[in-house]
Amino acid sequence: MQLANRRILLGITGSIAAYKGAELIRGLRAQGAEVQVVLTRGGAAFITPLTLQALSGRSVHANHLDAISESAMGHIDLARWSDLILIAPASANCIARLASGMADDLLTTICLVSQVPLAIAPAMNRLMWEHPATQENLARLRARGVQIFGPASGEQACGEIGPGRMLEPSELLDLTARFFAQGRLAGRSVLITGGPTREAIDPVRFISNRSSGRMAYALAAAAVKEGARVVLVSGPVDLEAPRGVERIFVESAAQMHDAIAARAPESDIFIAAAAVADYRPVAPALSKIKKDASNRQLELERTPDILAEVAAKHSARFIVGFAAETENLETNALHKLKEKRLDMVIANRVGLPDRGFDSADNEALVLWPEGGRRELPLARKESLAAELMAIIAERYDAKSQTENR
Numbered sequence: 001m002q003l004a005n006r007r008i009l010l011g012i013t014g015s016i017a018a019y020k021g022a023e024l025i026r027g028l029r030a031q032g033a034e035v036q037v038v039l040t041r042g043g044a045a046f047i048t049p050l051t052l053q054a055l056s057g058r059s060v061h062a063n064h065l066d067a068i069s070e071s072a073m074g075h076i077d078l079a080r081w082s083d084l085i086l087i088a089p090a091s092a093n094c095i096a097r098l099a100s101g102m103a104d105d106l107l108t109t110i111c112l113v114s115q116v117p118l119a120i121a122p123a124m125n126r127l128m129w130e131h132p133a134t135q136e137n138l139a140r141l142r143a144r145g146v147q148i149f150g151p152a153s154g155e156q157a158c159g160e161i162g163p164g165r166m167l168e169p170s171e172l173l174d175l176t177a178r179f180f181a182q183g184r185l186a187g188r189s190v191l192i193t194g195g196p197t198r199e200a201i202d203p204v205r206f207i208s209n210r211s212s213g214r215m216a217y218a219l220a221a222a223a224v225k226e227g228a229r230v231v232l233v234s235g236p237v238d239l240e241a242p243r244g245v246e247r248i249f250v251e252s253a254a255q256m257h258d259a260i261a262a263r264a265p266e267s268d269i270f271i272a273a274a275a276v277a278d279y280r281p282v283a284p285a286l287s288k289i290k291k292d293a294s295n296r297q298l299e300l301e302r303t304p305d306i307l308a309e310v311a312a313k314h315s316a317r318f319i320v321g322f323a324a325e326t327e328n329l330e331t332n333a334l335h336k337l338k339e340k341r342l343d344m345v346i347a348n349r350v351g352l353p354d355r356g357f358d359s360a361d362n363e364a365l366v367l368w369p370e371g372g373r374r375e376l377p378l379a380r381k382e383s384l385a386a387e388l389m390a391i392i393a394e395r396y397d398a399k400s401q402t403e404n405r
């Protein structure tokens with residue numbers, strides 16, 4: 001499943017090759033991608049929305065300036081939804097309109113409003129392809145970072161022979177997979193925990209902590225950018241799942257433990273960034289505890305140590321722990337690294353108003369065995385996450401090389 005959890009917005013335009021779009025959708029879905037088709041007016045002359053809807057499992061969007069479609073999933077939502085826009089086949093007309101930044105139909109409007117990468121698979125007669133206007137338009141798109149997949153050369157629908165044929169769906173599938181497989185963690189799977197847990201006292205009360213989950217979510221987004229498949233097991237937080245991440249919501253430490261036990265064996269890298277409760281009430285009340293005059297004692301027991309268990313069982317190949325400390329940061333983090341035999345520990349100070357828990361910024365001290373050490377200064381959690389992921393990828397490669405020797 002090379003495209004698991006990837007969201008691909010597939011534009012189909014007015015070319016005779018539009019029928020190959022149907023096979024492409026099947027291939028993309030077989031590799032785990034979600035596919036949303038946007039059909040141009042030209043495209044609709046060659047293939048029906050009904051076929052594309054049946055194959056993609058989603059209603060096809062075709063209309064521009066349509067009140068009903070806009071209220072369901074408008075052009076801005078469609079643009080935000082995807083990880084990649086792939087236009088296959090891309091007609092000469094569509095290429096020209098993209099090159100000049102026009103927005104006179106749904107597909108070109110989405111392309112103009114979108115911030116995700118764009119790839120096009122041109123399909124046209126060889127004279128259309130060789131025309132200086134088309135070549136100039138392609139040069140403009142290339143200069144803007146648009147990926148041009150193909151075209152192939154060979155016999156054309158019109159009977160001519162030459163360049164301009166759309167690549168076969170299987171070749172487009174390979175190129176799409178390769179596009180996502182760029183990055184230092186290409187082909188790796190990363191499992192991350194994030195956020196707090198809630199330990200029930202009774203049906204309405206719980207013990208929890210100040211973790212916002214922002215660091216874990218930023219790490220998940222950074223891992224996707226490095227080309228990894230990412231599963232994020234998240235406690236209750238008010239954050240959107242980063243694009244391309246499979247999120248599993250849990251509430252208690254016990255639920256987080258079970259989710260990790262199920263997913264760790266298929267992961268290359270495990271990053272324990274959640275603030276899992278260390279203790280939970282021994283016997284949560286089944287109905288709401290009523291107040292009375294007396295004081296109350298709450299008996300607590302230890303929760304399972306998820307990180308220690310994954311490390312002891314070597315369920316994942318490379319294991320990263322977090323140490324959130326209010327004092328003796330380095331000593332406590334080193335202790336955690338050695339005691340749990342982790343591959344890396346990321347330590348940060350908590351309890352300060354401008355960093356750590358529930359803050360947009362953080363700093364980190366990264367430690368790994370044999371004296372490895374890197375200090376990362378205070379920065380936005382997103383840029384800190386990118387730096388951390390680069391170090392994780394570097395140390396993961398180093399460990400793999402040592403093991404393979």
Ligand SMILES: Cc1cc2nc3c(=O)[nH]c(=O)nc-3n(C[C@H](O)[C@H](O)[C@H](O)COP(=O)(O)O)c2cc1C
Binds near residue numbers: 014015
């Ligand atoms: C039978 C037929 C086949 C066509 N095949 C192509 C083609 O392969 N590539 C292309 O760029 N245009 C082709 N065209 C012309 C486009 O359909 C036309 O430019 C249309 O306006 C494209 O609309 P769109 O870009 O909105 O999809 C073809 C037209 C006809 C009638």
